[in-house]
Amino acid sequence: MLLNQQLVQQFVTHAITFGDYEQEDCIYIQNQLLRILNASGIDTDSEAQLSEDATANTIAQYWIKQAVDEHCLEDALYKKENVEAQILDLITPRPSVMNRHFAEAYKKSPEAATNYFYEMAKRNHYVKEDAIAHNINYEVETEYGDIEITINLSKPEKDAKQIAKAKAEPAKHYPKCALCVENEGYEGSVTQAARTNHRIIHLKLDGQMWGFQYSPYAYFPEHSIVLSEQHVPMAINKQTFINLLDFIEQFPHYFIGSNADIPLVGGSILSHNHYQAGKHTFPMDNAAEIERFNMDGFSTVTASTLHWPMSVIRLKSENRVDLINAATHVMDTWNQYSDEAIDIRAFSNDGERHHTITPIARYRQKQYELDIVLRDNQTSEAFPDGIFHPHADVQHIKKENIGLIEVMGTAILPGRLKEEIRQVKTYLLGDKSLDLGIHQQWAEHMKQTYDINQQNVDDIVGKEVGYKFKRVLEDAGVFKNTDSGRQAFKRFIKQL
Numbered sequence: 001m002l003l004n005q006q007l008v009q010q011f012v013t014h015a016i017t018f019g020d021y022e023q024e025d026c027i028y029i030q031n032q033l034l035r036i037l038n039a040s041g042i043d044t045d046s047e048a049q050l051s052e053d054a055t056a057n058t059i060a061q062y063w064i065k066q067a068v069d070e071h072c073l074e075d076a077l078y079k080k081e082n083v084e085a086q087i088l089d090l091i092t093p094r095p096s097v098m099n100r101h102f103a104e105a106y107k108k109s110p111e112a113a114t115n116y117f118y119e120m121a122k123r124n125h126y127v128k129e130d131a132i133a134h135n136i137n138y139e140v141e142t143e144y145g146d147i148e149i150t151i152n153l154s155k156p157e158k159d160a161k162q163i164a165k166a167k168a169e170p171a172k173h174y175p176k177c178a179l180c181v182e183n184e185g186y187e188g189s190v191t192q193a194a195r196t197n198h199r200i201i202h203l204k205l206d207g208q209m210w211g212f213q214y215s216p217y218a219y220f221p222e223h224s225i226v227l228s229e230q231h232v233p234m235a236i237n238k239q240t241f242i243n244l245l246d247f248i249e250q251f252p253h254y255f256i257g258s259n260a261d262i263p264l265v266g267g268s269i270l271s272h273n274h275y276q277a278g279k280h281t282f283p284m285d286n287a288a289e290i291e292r293f294n295m296d297g298f299s300t301v302t303a304s305t306l307h308w309p310m311s312v313i314r315l316k317s318e319n320r321v322d323l324i325n326a327a328t329h330v331m332d333t334w335n336q337y338s339d340e341a342i343d344i345r346a347f348s349n350d351g352e353r354h355h356t357i358t359p360i361a362r363y364r365q366k367q368y369e370l371d372i373v374l375r376d377n378q379t380s381e382a383f384p385d386g387i388f389h390p391h392a393d394v395q396h397i398k399k400e401n402i403g404l405i406e407v408m409g410t411a412i413l414p415g416r417l418k419e420e421i422r423q424v425k426t427y428l429l430g431d432k433s434l435d436l437g438i439h440q441q442w443a444e445h446m447k448q449t450y451d452i453n454q455q456n457v458d459d460i461v462g463k464e465v466g467y468k469f470k471r472v473l474e475d476a477g478v479f480k481n482t483d484s485g486r487q488a489f490k491r492f493i494k495q496l
Contacts (some may be wrong), residue, residue, distance in 0.1 A: 003039050005044045008033060011029075018093075018124075018261045019092060019093060037087070038069050054241065056091045060088055061084070062099055091124055104367045110250060117199075117214070119398040125128060125215065127218060131217065135150055136418065141186065142466065150201025151414075153415045194224070197418045203250065210243075211227045212227075227275075230273075231273070234259065236331070241328060245368055247361070248362065254278060255360060262377050265389075284306070301316070301317040308314055308477075312495075313372045313374070317368055318367050323370060331357050335356065345376075360373070397465060398472045408474070427443050429457060
């Protein structure tokens with residue numbers, strides 16, 4: 001395999017412009033490319049197949065395809081991702097340089113710093129904008145306001161060859177998980193993602209070291225992860241509120257929140273303490289405040305419930321310390337609270353804890369805000385997946401845990417739905433030969449409810465998916481939006 005000389009020169013220009021290199025490093029960069037791609041030399045005769053303004057990633061993808069075609073690289077997803085990350089690492093500043101540039105940009109403004117870091121993460125294809133663009137996104141109007149639907153098609157599925165290799169691969173304990181700081185610069189393997197071009201910004205939250213990075217397969221603009229530099233389990237406590245508000249003070253243009261810290265209502269990674277942040281206004285941000293109340297001892301804090309499918313208490317204050325103490329009071333009270341009349345129990349008979357919260361912080365209108373979403377992870381004979389979890393009749397749309405992002409009104413639905421929904425539409429337009437399986441009952445309901453035709457089928461099915469997600473959130477709400485549920489919520493508020 002030979003690398004086209006013009007493309008090498010174009011890539012070297014990117015490396016000098018954006019990486020740590022200078023003009024005298026040209027030959028060094030060229031030889032690194034030959035090594036990474038298992039190429040034998042430079043082709044000085046043929047013309048480049050790409051335009052002169054091709055990005056570094058475009059050039060990298062061209063070379064990877066060439067390497068596969070010429071049998072210099074195995075046609076396996078993880079192999080191609082590893083080579084991609086190594087090539088694009090050459091246009092990425094070293095971690096120390098990246099952190100220094102970030103700090104210099106921060107002197108201008110917090111937003112200038114995150115803009116610098118985010119642009120780099122897109123440029124070196126750590127944030128995979130091209131894959132994210134395949135996601136299906138739209139909004140559905142409900143009585144709670146617009147909610148957001150995302151069918152996640154961005155993350156590539158592992159092929160059979162990679163799955164087989166991963167099964168045979170011996171267990172590795174370094175890095176301990178996908179969030180550990182040790183992933184920065186890690187080559188990756190058949191079982192672990194390529195992270196050669198990965199960078200972490202180091203920052204302090206309440207005097208402790210944390211990492212800040214962007215998510216490769218973002219669910220919303222500037223989707224980022226704030227992770228403990230220690231591999232310690234998820235924990236929601238007073239320190240969580242301190243950390244969230246400390247982050248907001250440093251980056252007031254972002255929100256930040258945490259998944260819950262216990263199974264069924266928590267996120268997909270409970271083994272490493274982390275938060276999620278970004279630059280997005282979620283549907284829940286705009287939820288109406290329906291009932292204000294006071295808490296003794298917290299005169300500077302405004303408290304209210306929200307018109308939302310889940311049970312949320314919003315706390316606002318200009319006084320950060322008072323807000324932290326008020327939030328801790330709400331959390332501690334909830335963690336001990338039971339109401340047998342509506343199946344709310346803080347503990348099992350054996351002492352297992354069932355209550356926790358999903359907290360979200362933001363800075364708005366010169367006040368700190370903390371949204372505290374009440375969570376309960378009990379199961380029962382009637383609801384083995386969770387009493388306050390998507391119930392069986394909506395699991396054909398969403399059966400996974402309801403995490404932070406969904407709590408705020410953005411559905412992250414599985415990629416399987418793209419083809420399944422296409423079949424549902426085909427059935428609704430008259431193809432009776434299709435067996436819709438788990439969607440059959442839903443399709444029959446739509447046939448009876450609507451006069452469906454070619455012009456309106458997309459809108460109807462899209463809207464109905466949104467209604468199902470609304471139900472998912474209502475199932476996860478501990479105090480239902482019914483007369484008895486609202487009375488029960490008031491009973492809890494009296495305890496505050």
